[in-house]
Each structure stands twice: as C-alpha cells, then as structure tokens.
Amino acid sequence: MATKNNQKPNRQRFLNIIYFVDSNKTKTFKFSLNKSYIVMGALIFTVLWSLISTILLINSYDRSSLQSQRVRSLLATIFNYQTRYDKVYEKTYPNDGSLPRPLPQLSDYDKKQALADSDSNSSDSSDQDVSDNDASMALAAKTTMQDDDNDIGDEEIDELDTEESAMEVSDSSDDTATDGNDKPPVKLDKYRLTQRGQKLSLEFAIKNLVRPQKANGYVIGFAKFIGIDGTTTTVSSPGNIKEGQKINKWKLPRSNRFSIRYYTKKNLVFDLPDKRGGTFESIKIIVGGKNNEPLEFMYNIKGSEGAFAPALGTIPNNSNDSSSGNSETPSQGT
Incomplete structure (x- = not known):
C-alpha cells in the first residue's frame, strides 16, 4: 500500500509589479524576491559610492587650491629675501655700462626672470656706490622704459x-x-x-x-x-x-x-x-x-x-x- 507524502510543496515567492498601459490594459513585471534584494542592494551601494566620491573630489580640489596658494606665497617670500640679502637684482643686471637707456620699472615677469637668471649671472656685485647714470644704463639692458606719453x-x-x-x-x-x-x-x-x-x-x-x-x-x-x-x-x-x-x-x-x-x-x-x-x-x-x-x-x-x-x-x-x-x-x- 502506497504511503502518502505529507511534505508541503516548496513555495517560491515572487515580486509582482503591475503597471498600466492605458485605461483598459495592464501589464505585470514579475521577478523573484531574491533578485529584488540584489537589485535594491546594488542601487543603495551605487548611491553611497557616488556620494563618497563627490566628497573626496571636493576635498581634493580644496587641498590643491591651498597648496597652490602656499607655493605662490613661498616663492614670493624667497624672492623677497633673495632681493634683500643675496643681491639677486645686482647679479641679474650687472653694471656693464654699455647701454645708455633710461631707468625702467620692473614688472612681475621681470622679477621672475631675475630669479631664473640669477644662477647663470653669478658675478659678485661691487660694494662701492654706483652712479645713477651707470645704474640706469645697466637696468636698461634688461627692459626699456615706455615713452613720455605713458602716464x-x-x-x-x-x-x-x-x-x-x-x-x-x-x-x-x-x-x-x-x-x-x-x-x-x-x-x-x-x-x-x-x-x-x-x-x-x-x-x-x-x-x-x-x-x-x-x-x-x-x-x-x-x-x-x-x-x-x-x-x-x-x-x-x-x-x-x-x-x-x-x-x-x-x-x-x-x-x-x-x-x-x-x-x-x-x-x-x-x-x-x-x-x-x-x-x-x-x-x-x-x-x-x-x-x-x-x-x-x-x-x-x-x-x-x-x-x-x-x-x-x-x-x-x-x-x-x-x-x-x-x-x-x-x-x-x-
């Protein structure tokens, strides 16, 4: 005599998503709950990852800006000290007395050029007083002064x-x-x-x-x-x-x-x-x-x-x- 199987059948649960196409027609999208858990987890992970990446990017940009400002400040300080104590200006514009040009004003570009050329022009500057005409002629070898029409x-x-x-x-x-x-x-x-x-x-x-x-x-x-x-x-x-x-x-x-x-x-x-x-x-x-x-x-x-x-x-x-x-x-x- 055959025995009766009392075990309940294994029920698989699904998630049904019903959406309307028009007033008289509907469609159903069905997938298992296990897949739904995986999809929701992936979405949450993606959102968290994007938020963390945005925060790290903003912090990196802020640090880069601060470092750039710090470098500019240090370069300006170095040039200021070199101009005062290392006589960078005298080494860059030696008193050769060759060009009788008027005394110019230095721009920011000329100051940077003075730092770049200070190593190559390493001749010692004289401690004696330099006359104004000689100083004007030496400085004019690097830059020239604008005409008198300039304000x-x-x-x-x-x-x-x-x-x-x-x-x-x-x-x-x-x-x-x-x-x-x-x-x-x-x-x-x-x-x-x-x-x-x-x-x-x-x-x-x-x-x-x-x-x-x-x-x-x-x-x-x-x-x-x-x-x-x-x-x-x-x-x-x-x-x-x-x-x-x-x-x-x-x-x-x-x-x-x-x-x-x-x-x-x-x-x-x-x-x-x-x-x-x-x-x-x-x-x-x-x-x-x-x-x-x-x-x-x-x-x-x-x-x-x-x-x-x-x-x-x-x-x-x-x-x-x-x-x-x-x-x-x-x-x-x-």
Whole structure:
C-alpha cells in the first residue's frame, strides 16, 4: 500500500509589479524576491559610492587650491629675501655700462626672470656706490622704459605694505642715511611738465642712491605763481600744507610717500589759484626722510610751459598790463 507524502510543496515567492498601459490594459513585471534584494542592494551601494566620491573630489580640489596658494606665497617670500640679502637684482643686471637707456620699472615677469637668471649671472656685485647714470644704463639692458606719453603711475619696486613700511621706518638700517658723507640719499630725474585743464602737473623719477639700503620718505612741492595783476602766490601740492610747517609723513596721501630700493615715479599737481590766468614761474620740490634734513630741488619753468590763459566766463583785469601774465615776466626773475 502506497504511503502518502505529507511534505508541503516548496513555495517560491515572487515580486509582482503591475503597471498600466492605458485605461483598459495592464501589464505585470514579475521577478523573484531574491533578485529584488540584489537589485535594491546594488542601487543603495551605487548611491553611497557616488556620494563618497563627490566628497573626496571636493576635498581634493580644496587641498590643491591651498597648496597652490602656499607655493605662490613661498616663492614670493624667497624672492623677497633673495632681493634683500643675496643681491639677486645686482647679479641679474650687472653694471656693464654699455647701454645708455633710461631707468625702467620692473614688472612681475621681470622679477621672475631675475630669479631664473640669477644662477647663470653669478658675478659678485661691487660694494662701492654706483652712479645713477651707470645704474640706469645697466637696468636698461634688461627692459626699456615706455615713452613720455605713458602716464606715470605710483607703483614702487619692492614696496612693502603700509604696516610693514611703518615698522621699517623705525629701523635705523633702512632710513635714508648718508653713511657719514655728503651724498644725498635720493636724486630726482626725468622731469615732465604738463597742463591738465586748470591744473599744472610735474612728473619726475626718484632714484635711490644708498643701495642696498632702502630710501623711505615723502615728497611735496611749492609752486610760485604770478597772476595777470602781478601778485605772487605760492601753491602747494598737496594743497593742505604750508611752506615751512613740520611735515608728518604718515598724514600725507600715499601718492606723496615712498619706500624704495631702486626708484619710483611721482607726480605733483598744482591747482590754478586765479581763474583769470597767470604763469607758474618755478617749482620747489622738497624730499624728506626721518633722520635727514629735507632736500630741496628747484625746477625752473621754461618759456610758456607754465602760462595759463583766462578760464571761460572770466573777465581779465585790464587795469594792469596784460603782459604781466605772460611767461616773459617770470623768466626775467630767473
């Protein structure tokens, strides 16, 4: 007699996904639960992997940016120290005296070239004082200065920030000292006089004569103006100072201060004191430092360069001779 099998059949469970094609028709997608677990696990793993990869990519980019900034800062620091103590500038631009060119300003590209060429040009620089003409000719062998039509800016080579400049002003080694001789710490050169509306502008270059020390100081100016009625007026630049008063460097505008190792360009602007016109006869430039007496440089205006015609809407004073406003009157006093 046959025995009855009491074992229950092995039921396999499926996951049915029913979706509608239209209002009258449906379709069923069926697969086993084991496969569904594998699919869900793969999806979760993919999402987690993408999130982790995104976070790692962002962190890697941030670290790369920080390292790049750090490298640029270190390169700038190395160049600053080499310029100060290793005389990289003197080695890069030796005093060959072969090219009588004007003294140029260095750009960022020239500073990088100075570092690249410092190893090949390893000749020792002389400790003796170098004249301004020789320095200008040697520097012009590397770069050339733009024509006088270019506007003179206020950029200074190797100029520190205001806070660092203030700290170095108190250091006696960086003051514009003359080392016990009569040699002035700076020299003025390359004057250019222009009229800009109702203003007179005098542009010039300040050269450091006490290298490798830095020259720190200020520059101001006083212009002698003769009106059409013969009255003499002194015009200052900047306009809030008076001749003979004690000057505080740090109260002057930044354009009137300098802290240089080689040279910089400056610009003094004088307002026309009388709209009826007149003539600027001469300009006295005062360059001051911390421990030195202020140096005076006189610039005599030639011909009609300093003559201003009456402004529009003004009536000249005809009671006096109009020739007193021409440039011939101040030229007789020079």
